[in-house]
Amino acid sequence: MTDESSSPTDEPVRTLPAVAVVDAQSPGNIGTIARAMKNFGFNDLLLVDPPALDPDGEAYGFAGHAREDILPNATEISFTELVDTYHTIGCTAVTNEDDNSHVRFPYSTPADLADRLPTVAASTALVFGRERVGLTNEELARIDEICSIPANAEYPVLNLGQAATITLYELRRLTLSDETQLPAIERVRAPEQTIDRLYDQWAALLEEINHPEEKQEKTMRMLRRVFGRADLTEREVNTLLGLLRRATERPEEK
Amino acid sequence: MTDESSSPTDEPVRTLPAVAVVDAQSPGNIGTIARAMKNFGFNDLLLVDPPALDPDGEAYGFAGHAREDILPNATEISFTELVDTYHTIGCTAVTNEDDNSHVRFPYSTPADLADRLPTVAASTALVFGRERVGLTNEELARIDEICSIPANAEYPVLNLGQAATITLYELRRLTLSDETQLPAIERVRAPEQTIDRLYDQWAALLEEINHPEEKQEKTMRMLRRVFGRADLTEREVNTLLGLLRRATERPEEK
Numbered sequence: 001m002t003d004e005s006s007s008p009t010d011e012p013v014r015t016l017p018a019v020a021v022v023d024a025q026s027p028g029n030i031g032t033i034a035r036a037m038k039n040f041g042f043n044d045l046l047l048v049d050p051p052a053l054d055p056d057g058e059a060y061g062f063a064g065h066a067r068e069d070i071l072p073n074a075t076e077i078s079f080t081e082l083v084d085t086y087h088t089i090g091c092t093a094v095t096n097e098d099d100n101s102h103v104r105f106p107y108s109t110p111a112d113l114a115d116r117l118p119t120v121a122a123s124t125a126l127v128f129g130r131e132r133v134g135l136t137n138e139e140l141a142r143i144d145e146i147c148s149i150p151a152n153a154e155y156p157v158l159n160l161g162q163a164a165t166i167t168l169y170e171l172r173r174l175t176l177s178d179e180t181q182l183p184a185i186e187r188v189r190a191p192e193q194t195i196d197r198l199y200d201q202w203a204a205l206l207e208e209i210n211h212p213e214e215k216q217e218k219t220m221r222m223l224r225r226v227f228g229r230a231d232l233t234e235r236e237v238n239t240l241l242g243l244l245r246r247a248t249e250r251p252e253e254k
Numbered sequence: 255m256t257d258e259s260s261s262p263t264d265e266p267v268r269t270l271p272a273v274a275v276v277d278a279q280s281p282g283n284i285g286t287i288a289r290a291m292k293n294f295g296f297n298d299l300l301l302v303d304p305p306a307l308d309p310d311g312e313a314y315g316f317a318g319h320a321r322e323d324i325l326p327n328a329t330e331i332s333f334t335e336l337v338d339t340y341h342t343i344g345c346t347a348v349t350n351e352d353d354n355s356h357v358r359f360p361y362s363t364p365a366d367l368a369d370r371l372p373t374v375a376a377s378t379a380l381v382f383g384r385e386r387v388g389l390t391n392e393e394l395a396r397i398d399e400i401c402s403i404p405a406n407a408e409y410p411v412l413n414l415g416q417a418a419t420i421t422l423y424e425l426r427r428l429t430l431s432d433e434t435q436l437p438a439i440e441r442v443r444a445p446e447q448t449i450d451r452l453y454d455q456w457a458a459l460l461e462e463i464n465h466p467e468e469k470q471e472k473t474m475r476m477l478r479r480v481f482g483r484a485d486l487t488e489r490e491v492n493t494l495l496g497l498l499r500r501a502t503e504r505p506e507e508k
Contacts (some may be wrong), residue, residue: 032416039405039412065409149423151293152430155319158293162286165416166423172404181410182349182361182402209500222493230484233360236476243473246463247501 016175017089017117017124018044019168020082022139024160025131027051031062031071032161033128033168038066040168041175045074046125048082062161083142086125089113090135090143091167093157107146110170118174126167131160190234198237199224201244208248269377270429271343272298273422274336276393277384278414281305285316285325286415287382287422292320294422295429299328300379302336316415337396339446340379341482343367344389344397345421347411360479361400364424372428376443376485380421385414395475398482444488452491453478455498462502 019042024030030053034045053059053071060067082088089108108116117124127143129135140146149158149166158166172180189195202223206216232240273291278284284307288299307313307325314321336342349361362370371378381397383389394400403412403420412420443449456477460470486494 032413035413036416038409039416041406062413064411064413150426150430152295152426155292157318159286159289159316159318162290162293162416162419165419169403169420169423172406176404176406179407180404181347181407182363182404205501206497209497209504211497211500219493219497222490226484226486226490226494227480230480231360232480236480239473239476240480243460243463243465246465247459250463250504 015123016042016044017126017171018042018046018086019164020046020048020077020086020088020125020127021050021160021164022048022079022082022127022135023130024128025051026160027053027057027059028062029131029159029161030074031059031066033164034059034066034070034074035062035064036161036165036168037070038064040172041179042168042171043070043073045070046077046082047074048077048079050074050076079139079142082125082127083144086123088125088127088143089145089147090127090129090140091147091149091163092129092134092140093148093151093163094134107148109150110147110167113147113167114170114173117171126164126171128160128164128167189231190237194234194237194241195227195232198227198232198241198244201241201248205244205248270296270298271371271378271380271425272296272300272340273418274300274302274331274340274342274379274381275304275414275418276302276333276336276381276389278382279305279385280414281307281311281313282316283385283413283415284328285313285320287418288313288320288324288328289316289318290415290419290422291324292318294426296422296425297324297327299324300331300336301328302331302333304328304330333393333396336379336381337398338450340377341399341443341446341449341485342379342381342397343399343401344381344383344394345401345403345417346383346388346394347402347405347417348388349400349402360483361402362483363404364401364421367401368424368427370485371425377446380418380425382414382418382421395471395478398478443485444491448488448491448495449481449486452481452486452495452498455495455502459498459502 019033019037021030021033030047030050037043037045060071063071126147127135129139135143147167149163151158199220203220206219211219273287273296275284275287284301284304291297291299314325317325380401381389383393389397401421403417405412453474457474460473465473
């Protein structure tokens with residue numbers, strides 16, 4: 001697991017998985033994969049028997065910002081060199097049902113890999129096959145492990161670009177850690193005291209509009225359920241509070 | 255909680271989310287989305303201002319087996335009809351950083367939705383915007399809640415087809431798990447028309463309490479966000495409606 005060439009004090013460094021595409025026919029798919037790599041923080045694109053990638057063609061057209069680095073820096077490599085250099089994970093839609101054959105079984109899902117790979121320091125390549133038939137049994141037999149995306153039993157065969165996109169999305173934890181474009185916090189719930197003031201104001205309003213006393217408790221409970229599961233922000237509570245206060249304290253003269 | 259029109263023995267049935275694409279320019283992206291729908295078990299494709307879909311063109315070329323059903327059965331719909339008919343979840347790469355604005359915050363990730371939606375019975379549509387600019391702020395303001403895919407902070411903008419593919423992949427639990435496990439419905443969201451009456455009543459109350467005209471739109475948007483993510487039941491909406499109506503129409507004599 002440790003890198004023999006590193007000094008004794010060095011911690012093993014996790015290398016980001018490379019992405020290998022074997023014998024793709026469509027430049028557009030390679031562009032799509034490059035874009036997904038950029039979106040999810042991968043860098044190294046390896047191409048086995050690629051089609052010509054015209055800078056004015058579909059590969060560059062589909063690559064988004066990856067046209068500036070990932071695509072022009074892609075490395076052409078032979079399949080043998082690929083399996084010799086990397087721990088290879090071959091992606092396929094069709095697995096074996098059981099262990100009668102080991103070619104496509106056992107397999108991991110991308111989510112399984114996302115759980116496991118972050119704790120592994122090694123050179124890894126995710127390997128995607130050609131459009132129509134994916135990776136052949138002969139290729140899969142030379143590959144270290146199998147990955148398959150769970151999908152509709154009636155039609156589990158994903159398009160190459162889409163399969164790679166989903167796999168890289170699941171494995172983003174390897175690359176992005178917490179550094180996504182999204183704020184780490186999805187919601188900021190208002191302080192409990194603030195929320196309590198909201199309920200107090202509702203209670204005042206109920207009284208003001210002569211809500212039947214016997215229904216009061218039940219209604220307050222419902223309000224607490226509704227707002228409880230909405231995780232109100234402080235700003236939302238304050239705006240609601242203002243509205244309710246004015247609804248409650250409306251001047252008698254209209 | 256019960257649907258008045260259904261027989262007493264009927265269980266609330268979870269409806270699969272529809273997938274809506276707003277103003278897409280590229281037929282190929284629509285084909286890609288249709289294929290992802292088929293791969294992950296979705297059926298209903300709604301198209302707002304779609305490009306022409308030539309049976310010999312890219313939409314059908316990219317759709318895989320979805321060319322046989324999802325694509326030819328797609329429904330053209332206006333944006334207004336979409337937001338009036340469905341609980342809408344708008345997908346965008348760019349969220350607000352915090353709760354200073356309600357247009358793009360709070361948000362959920364597709365994984366969050368996959369946790370929450372399986373327990374909600376209601377008509378829901380996942381809404382994806384046009385290629386370059388996604389959904390506009392004006393469109394998002396009319397949409398019930400926000401979804402965003404975590405990605406590389408330096409380049410979080412996914413291609414339309416890839417964004418939809420990832421979202422549908424995450425939500426596959428809504429569709430594919432039906433084969434193997436009973437859906438556990440915990441809530442039945444109120445019909446969209448009922449929820450719209452709630453917003454109408456809020457609007458009437460705002461007017462009655464002289465809420466500043468320039469804040470009206472923003473406040474309504476906030477209310478939509480708050481109640482949008484609370485998945486109100488019909489009973490909850492009706493109770494709220496009654497409270498708000500009485501708050502609005504309070505007799506002048508106290």
